[in-house]
Amino acid sequence: TEIYLKYGATNEGKRQDSAMQKFRDNRLGVFIHWGLYAIPGGEWNGKVYAGAAEWLKSWAKVPSNEWMQLMSQWNPTKFDAKKWAVMAKEMGAKYVKITTKHHEGFCLWPSKYSKYTVASTPYKRDLLGEMVKAYNEEGIDVHFYFSVMDWSNSDYRYDIKSQEDSIAFSRFLEFTDNQLKELAARYPTVKDFWFDGTWDASIKKNGWWTAHAEQMLKELLPGVTINSRLRADDKGKRHFDSNGRLMGDYESGYERRLPDPVQDLKVTQWDWEACMTVPENQWGYHKDWSLSYIKTPFEVIDRIVHAVSMGGNMVVNFGPQADGDFRPEEKALATAIGKWMQCYGKAIYACDYAEFDKQDWGYYTRGKNGEVYMIVFNQPYSERLIVKTPKGISIEQASLLTTNENIVVVETTRNEYNVSVPQKNPGEPYVIQLKIRVAEGTKGVYK
């Protein structure tokens, strides 16, 4: 039986309005983690910390007033929003999620509610505004990352243990509301808010505020999407409310990990977005990437395809340098992903879960016109790609997406086929497009 909730989930099932459909169809995003942490790049007082560079203040136990002195060094002379936007465009990213304010509290926009903003640095310009304009001009949607936890604000509380805590924290929530309203008013083309820094007891004890923040933004920005990580219900339950319903518009728990294509098919019932780092765990710029394993382009592409094959989005993280340029490894990665997306994007953009059982050779996606794509990462020595079709579905024809070369398909038993590999090995993950036939009365997405 259901329990009554005042601050539980507000929508039932996947949103089907055009704004959410655009969010979903975008599929591939870029995360930009840029803040004061890019200046030290993981090193403090001559010691290099291997932990996440955007958490250096925490690892090195730097007092906030000392940390904020970094503002006097904030001068990204190489920053060029147009170059950033072209890089994302060439990568094939359809949206960008920008850290408006990370845990440190430094604002990339000239907020009038904080003294820790770009306006009080040598490089006074409204960086967020320039980015929004440049990305939008390239046809790229802009999403805002916003950390509720703010290490620079003395009213922040990790927990509420006294009347004094309550009074301070309510001041903090008002400050946060003001910043959110300011972001919505200054940058009305923003399409999404991705909240972070919401795991503390103080937020869980104020689930009402998370429901209010979602409602406030949706009133100010019709169509805007809000991630589940913002939300806590009446009982402090996060992401999914006490009745098991997803709060917000999409599930945002897959950070540096992905659902299993066999065990976790439940995620196909709701919208979700994963995000990933190129090193094992670095979001902000770290000067020494040799301390970590750096994923190759194909390893990043595997994760993008994995997410889409299960009905999710993938956001690939970039940590710009303090000077406003990107490190060479990230430029090379963006180029490599863009090259692949140019050839195979048809199997990614506006595609979804295909309801075919996962096979070892790779992943399936389904296009909007009922076509099924096989994205092959692991070509078997048998040179036969096993395909098991759902009940009522048969394979009519198969072709290599890039050349339209016909691919021979042999039925091996009921609902099982051997799909041949291309005559010439493409030498990279490739896509076979399947034309399927759907029998009368078939259930599921192909009916």
Ligand SMILES: C[C@@H]1N[C@@H](c2cn(-c3ccccc3)nn2)[C@H](O)[C@@H]1O
């Ligand atoms: C999207 C990513 N989320 C931030 C994060 C949060 N956490 C974290 C660390 C300890 C407990 C709970 C959450 N680790 N990283 C990272 O700094 C980055 O912004």
